[in-house]
Amino acid sequence: MFTSSEIAQRLRQKFKFEDVNEKKKEIYLKLELPDIVPVVTHVSHSKSTRRTVGKVLEGKMARQLRVDTPYFRGMLQCTRSREDYYELLKNNPRPPQLGK
Numbered sequence: 296m297f298t299s300s301e302i303a304q305r306l307r308q309k310f311k312f313e314d315v316n317e318k319k320k321e322i323y324l325k326l327e328l329p330d331i332v333p334v335v336t337h338v339s340h341s342k343s344t345r346r347t348v349g350k351v352l353e354g355k356m357a358r359q360l361r362v363d364t365p366y367f368r369g370m371l372q373c374t375r376s377r378e379d380y381y382e383l384l385k386n387n388p389r390p391p392q393l394g395k
Contacts, residue, residue: 296347297371302356303338310370310377312336331384336360361387 297305303322306312312324315335322338336359348356350364357367361384369375 296349296353298346299338299348302348302371305371305373306336306338309373310380328381328384334360334384 299322303324306324307314310326312326312334315323315325324336324338326334336356338356353367354364357364360367360370362370362380366375366383370380
């Protein structure tokens with residue numbers, strides 16, 4: 296499990312997500328690639344920055360990134376590359392439908 300700050304750092308550095316807003320309390324990150332609907336995620340955070348993000352919040356972030364939870368964990372554990380993720384988005388460019 297990872298903290299919200301670790302998640303944000305990995306998404307920024309490894310996957311080249313950029314901050315959407317300047318507010319420090321809420322972290323929104325965005326990835327824009329050619330011919331793909333932008334990917335935006337709210338990096339959910341627990342009340343303490345030292346606590347890890349729970350399974351429910353982890354699942355929500357994974358859905359926002361258009362991947363399943365195990366793939367999301369692989370992204371954070373560095374077993375999934377930026378190229379793999381970008382290819383996945385290109386092959387499935389549409390945002391997931393709600394309720395699925």
